[in-house]
Amino acid sequence: MTITLAFLALLMAAFAGWLVRQSVGVQPWIADSQTxxxxxxxxxxxxxxxxxxxxxxxxxxxxxLTISAYVMRMAAAPEWDFLPQPPLLWINGALLVxxxxxxxxxxxxxxxxxxxxxxxxxxxxxxxxxxxIAGQVLLWRELSGxxxxxxxxxxxxxxxxMGALHALHMLGGLYALxxxxxRLQRGVALPQVREAVGLCAIxxxxxxLVWAVLFTVLFVGAEPLYAWxxx
Amino acid sequence: MAHSIYDAVSTAPxxxxxxxxxxxxxxxxxxxxxxxxDAKVIAIQYAITxxxxxxxxxxxxxxxxxxxxxxxxxxxIDPSNYLQAVSxxxxxxxxxxxxxxxxxxxxxxxxxxxxxxxDMVFPWLxxxxxxxYLLAVLVLxxxxxxxxxxxxxxxxxxxxxxxxxxxxxVGGGIILMLVSLGLFIIGFTMGGLNYVVTVLQARTRxxxxxxxxxxxxxxxxxxxxxxxxxxxxxxxxxxMLLDHTIGTSFFLPSMLNLxxxxxxxxxxxxxxxxxxxxxxxxxxxIVALPAFGIVSDLIATHARRNIFGYRMMVWAIIAIGALSFxxxxxxxxxxxxxxxFGFLFATTTLIIAVPTAIKVYNWxxxxxxxxxxxxxxxxxxxxxxxxxxNGGLTGLFLGNVTVDVPLxxxxxxxxHFHMVMAVAPIMVIFGAIYHWYxxxxxxxxxxxxxxxxxxxxxxxxxxxxxxxxxxxxEGVPRRYYAYGETAFISDSxxxxxxxxxxxxxxxxxxxxxxxxxxVWSWLYGDEADPNPWKATTLEWQTPHNPPQHGNFGPExxxxxxxxxxxxxxxxKDDFIPQNVPPEQVEMLPGYAPAAKS
Numbered sequence: 001m002t003i004t005l006a007f008l009a010l011l012m013a014a015f016a017g018w019l020v021r022q023s024v025g026v027q028p029w030i031a032d033s034q035t036x037x038x039x040x041x042x043x044x045x046x047x048x049x050x051x052x053x054x055x056x057x058x059x060x061x062x063x064x065l066t067i068s069a070y071v072m073r074m075a076a077a078p079e080w081d082f083l084p085q086p087p088l089l090w091i092n093g094a095l096l097v098x099x100x101x102x103x104x105x106x107x108x109x110x111x112x113x114x115x116x117x118x119x120x121x122x123x124x125x126x127x128x129x130x131x132x133i134a135g136q137v138l139l140w141r142e143l144s145g146x147x148x149x150x151x152x153x154x155x156x157x158x159x160x161x162m163g164a165l166h167a168l169h170m171l172g173g174l175y176a177l178x179x180x181x182x183r184l185q186r187g188v189a190l191p192q193v194r195e196a197v198g199l200c201a202i203x204x205x206x207x208x209l210v211w212a213v214l215f216t217v218l219f220v221g222a223e224p225l226y227a228w229x230x231x
Numbered sequence: 232m233a234h235s236i237y238d239a240v241s242t243a244p245x246x247x248x249x250x251x252x253x254x255x256x257x258x259x260x261x262x263x264x265x266x267x268x269d270a271k272v273i274a275i276q277y278a279i280t281x282x283x284x285x286x287x288x289x290x291x292x293x294x295x296x297x298x299x300x301x302x303x304x305x306x307x308i309d310p311s312n313y314l315q316a317v318s319x320x321x322x323x324x325x326x327x328x329x330x331x332x333x334x335x336x337x338x339x340x341x342x343x344x345x346x347x348x349x350d351m352v353f354p355w356l357x358x359x360x361x362x363x364y365l366l367a368v369l370v371l372x373x374x375x376x377x378x379x380x381x382x383x384x385x386x387x388x389x390x391x392x393x394x395x396x397x398x399x400x401v402g403g404g405i406i407l408m409l410v411s412l413g414l415f416i417i418g419f420t421m422g423g424l425n426y427v428v429t430v431l432q433a434r435t436r437x438x439x440x441x442x443x444x445x446x447x448x449x450x451x452x453x454x455x456x457x458x459x460x461x462x463x464x465x466x467x468x469x470x471m472l473l474d475h476t477i478g479t480s481f482f483l484p485s486m487l488n489l490x491x492x493x494x495x496x497x498x499x500x501x502x503x504x505x506x507x508x509x510x511x512x513x514x515x516x517i518v519a520l521p522a523f524g525i526v527s528d529l530i531a532t533h534a535r536r537n538i539f540g541y542r543m544m545v546w547a548i549i550a551i552g553a554l555s556f557x558x559x560x561x562x563x564x565x566x567x568x569x570x571x572f573g574f575l576f577a578t579t580t581l582i583i584a585v586p587t588a589i590k591v592y593n594w595x596x597x598x599x600x601x602x603x604x605x606x607x608x609x610x611x612x613x614x615x616x617x618x619x620x621n622g623g624l625t626g627l628f629l630g631n632v633t634v635d636v637p638l639x640x641x642x643x644x645x646x647h648f649h650m651v652m653a654v655a656p657i658m659v660i661f662g663a664i665y666h667w668y669x670x671x672x673x674x675x676x677x678x679x680x681x682x683x684x685x686x687x688x689x690x691x692x693x694x695x696x697x698x699x700x701x702x703x704x705e706g707v708p709r710r711y712y713a714y715g716e717t718a719f720i721s722d723s724x725x726x727x728x729x730x731x732x733x734x735x736x737x738x739x740x741x742x743x744x745x746x747x748x749x750v751w752s753w754l755y756g757d758e759a760d761p762n763p764w765k766a767t768t769l770e771w772q773t774p775h776n777p778p779q780h781g782n783f784g785p786e787x788x789x790x791x792x793x794x795x796x797x798x799x800x801x802x803k804d805d806f807i808p809q810n811v812p813p814e815q816v817e818m819l820p821g822y823a824p825a826a827k828s
Contacts (some may be wrong), residue, residue, distance in 0.1 A: 001505060008459060011554045019549065028441040029406045031792035047352040047432045054458065055733055058420055062462040068618050069466060069502055073481060076499040099469065151478035154497065161469065
């Protein structure tokens with residue numbers, strides 16, 4: 001649970017720090033008329049980015065706890081069968097990097113109102129994402145075919161569990177992208193979807209980061225991690 | 232003479248965004264009451280669903296009590312369905328009733344109104360939250376009709392017991408339970424995002440964080456906890472589902488089941504316990520923090536006193552929330568953990584008692600020399616303080632390893648957690664329902680029936696749980712269908728069990744009076760004053776009673792003060808609503824507000 005606790009400690013520290021700034025020196029029992037005279041304040045962020053930030057904290061908790069469970073399960077296992085690293089694994093990773101870059105380009109194009117580049121990069125990003133998800137399914141089948149079934153190898157079971165959770169989050173992102181496209185088709189101007197595309201890009205970058213961590217703990221870093229767990 | 236409370240100060244600027252775009256007000260029945268995006272309607276939908284499934288859990292508790300009080304008198308109750316009743320009662324009450332009612336019910340109704348918002352920030356997501364919750368409840372109910380019935384492996388769903396042959400509900404029951412939990416968590420996350428972001432982004436002008444009612448603080452922090460802790464249950468449920476259906480070995484070790492070698496190997500049942508309690512202990516505070524917040528507002532309003540130590544109360548809520556993540560293993564002292572680990576978790580458990588005690592002291596100090604009105608909500612609020620202190624003190628016993636080990640899995644634990652986590656929050660729920668009933672329905676409830684309901688429930692629950700502590704001291708283990716001739720269990724235990732059962736039936740029947748009062752008063756009750764308790768918070772200042780779509784008419788209220796301006800020296804009335812500017816406060820002769828303009 002150390003991993004999850006570290007994340008929560010960071011989150012709570014940030015929250016407490018923010019709250020200290022809001023509360024220290026404030027005497028809430030004192031009324032004032034200043035607020036009525038204040039012009040309506042535009043907060044720096046709208047609800048959607050804050051909503052995404054909160055959601056990403058929840059997703060971090062999901063993956064943090066899954067990784068914690070993986071580490072604890074490793075620590076309890078006297079021996080561990082490490083998963084192979086077929087070429088498809090690296091191809092999938094590359095696809096996700098491309099998808100993330102494409103979404104960043106789409107965001108940039110939306111800011112510059114460049115409709116053609118926006119459409120191309122959005123389409124490319126979505127295609128890479130779909131290919132990534134399909135690639136993950138193929139990777140699972142390849143591992144199963146090689147004898148690494150979920151029932152026999154707990155490492156494989158963790159790969160399927162974490163991979164499926166990650167893919168489901170990617171599908172959720174694709175749904176958000178689809179909503180952007182539908183809004184554009186209804187005649188909404190490109191600058192008006194800028195924020196939504198930006199949020200999608202941030203979401204993709206975040207899921208790329210998550211996959212990088214999963215890729216490390218499940219595949220390339222599994223052996224040293226196991227050695228550390230057992231030590 | 233100017234009074235110091237009106238001395239000019241600078242306050243943090245309010246968090247105000249542009250006016251939110253409300254979904255159009257629906258006029259059809261389906262749009263208005265079924266697929267509705269208005270948080271107030273969603274709150275009522277949540278409350279009705281949670282109450283309905285809560286009544287099922289109440290009935291299950293009577294099934295249990297009948298068996299314990301009068302063993303072998305009811306042929307319909309066999310060991311299997313006794314264990315199923317125990318398991319489903321626990322899970323329904325904790326997750327599907329208390330969590331859903333506090334956050335989905337009160338959260339939806341009160342957050343937008345109390346912070347001065349028109350609605351939740353993501354209304355469609357909010358509506359979906361309820362429908363997924365309803366689906367989760369229906370899947371849970373379906374498990375009663377699955378072959379073999381619902382799970383009987385205990386509400387904690389410990390493997391390998393819960394998925395092993397011989398345990399009731401090992402077929403479809405446990406699968407439906409796990410699916411239902413997954414759905415509940417997805418639905419809750421949708422609602423939880425709304426509660427948090429609405430508090431952060433949709434407060435009206437002047438509603439600084441330190442002017443928010445403690446009810447909002449409690450629900451806000453509980454939601455943060457739930458958003459971060461429920462994933463542990465989600466992941467655990469998913470892994471258990473895979474273990475049970477596909478044959479993975481996350482939690483299940485190699486076993487001989489009824490003489491047959493299982494296909495699993497190497498799984499760690501302890502891993503499940505860690506995940507479950509990593510959710511399970513914050514869950515206590517997911518239920519308690521909204522109760523703490525609500526009871527603070529009930530006490531201040533009905534004692535006509537400003538809450539004692541507001542800032543301390545806010546920080547106590549934050550501290551309890553943060554600490555609740557580092558105490559989970561005190562539920563696992565008997566799992567064979569390293570003694571140093573036990574010492575660590577005993578220490579954190581005792582530390583969490585500090586901010587909790589601060590809150591209790593502050594409630595009592597708020598009551599001290601208050602102009603206490605023993606209204607029905609106030610009775611329940613005071614009942615909560617008594618019950619919570621009782622339950623909290625036995626928690627201090629159980630938090631210590633050496634005391635916990637002999638008491639573990641006895642009725643002492645059952646009595647403790649029912650006092651602190653069942654009766655105490657339910658007291659607040661009743662108090663809150665009575666308090667906000669005139670706002671929600673526009674009608675007044677019958678006060679006499681409310682008071683009868685309070686006294687029967689308060690005394691009745693003490694009649695149930697006080698003797699249960701003694702049964703626990705004798706070492707009587709929980710979750711047993713029958714004890715038969717057991718050497719260490721004295722005969723008086725059976726007498727006490729019969730007494731407890733009768734008390735439980737009385738308390739259960741009393742709830743019919745409560746529901747009847749709510750329904751009858753809604754239909755025939757007197758029209759309520761828009762602010763019958765003379766309260767200060769924004770929900771009582773709406774132009775319509777009950778509030779309409781958009782809550783506040785054409786203009787959102789502006790907030791000038793905190794929500795606890797009761798019995799302000801020099802003021803003509805004993806309350807000043809949050810949206811009244813200092814210069815408009817009527818003062819007694821000799822007092823003059825010096826407002827900063």
